[in-house]
Amino acid sequence: MCRHIAYVGHPVTLGEIVLSPPHSLVRQSWEPRRQQFGTVNADGFGVGWYADGDPVPGRYRRRGPVWGDETFADLARVVRSTALLAAVRDATEAGADGEAAAAPFAAGRLLFSHNGVVRGWPGSMADLAATLPPAELLTLTARCDSALIWALVRHRTARGEAVPQAVADTVGEIAAAAPGSRLNLLLTDGSVIVGTAWGDSLWYLHAPARRTVVASEPYDDDPRWQEVPDRTLLVATLADVSLTPLKEPTA
DSSP: OEEEEEEEEEEEEHHHHHTSSTTOHHHHTTOOSSOOSOSOOOSOEEEEEOOTTOSSOEEEEESSOGGGOHHHHHHHHHOEEEEEEEEEEOOSSOOSOGGGGSSOEEETTEEEEEEEEOTTTTGGGHHHHTTSOHHHHHTOSOOSHHHHHHHHHHHHHHTTOOHHHHHHHHHHHHHHHSTTOEEEEEEEOSSOEEEEESSSOOEEEEETTTEEEEESSOSSOOTTOEEOOSSEEEEEOSSOEEEEEOOOOOO
């Protein structure tokens, strides 16, 4: 339903990752090569990045297609960062939330994106939503499935869970509550990338000490791209990439 990408490495312009490659995220917004569900990703886009000396990432999000935003192209040409997360959106359902529903979502140092869909939304998530404090539900920035998934992950990290465990536990809970959901999540804090392959494609490119890229699909034909097996948790840094199988929910 969407395409997303995260990068950590040597300083680059945003455009070097999301615009310039031959099969960049921007091109994937209208011509994805490996998107299994949906087609055109024209329902919003966003990018978050980290600036030197500031622990809180900046973001640029819009409700329309990325190819129609001249300001973003200019921004991407000049802004440099050692880490980013970007996404283009194909909305599951029409909604009025606009750019508030466009990834990346953010809290503190974390950026988050969801590629997929929660089956039976919103009814299937009622019990999980009820586990959140009312104040957290009332401050959701959007009323889509991705925003609630993000709230569930944040709730776990706020209680002290490490991000990879919080992501794995959240995916397991949602898969049990809403079987058949597609739950490809992507998070970064500017140093570590955490992702899940659950129902859709996920790939990574690792050049030790230079760059690590995790994306819905490769942005070029570099033979170093590796596909992440379905039902897998990925944790990646500049130093290494680890893959851990995710457990199927029990009946």
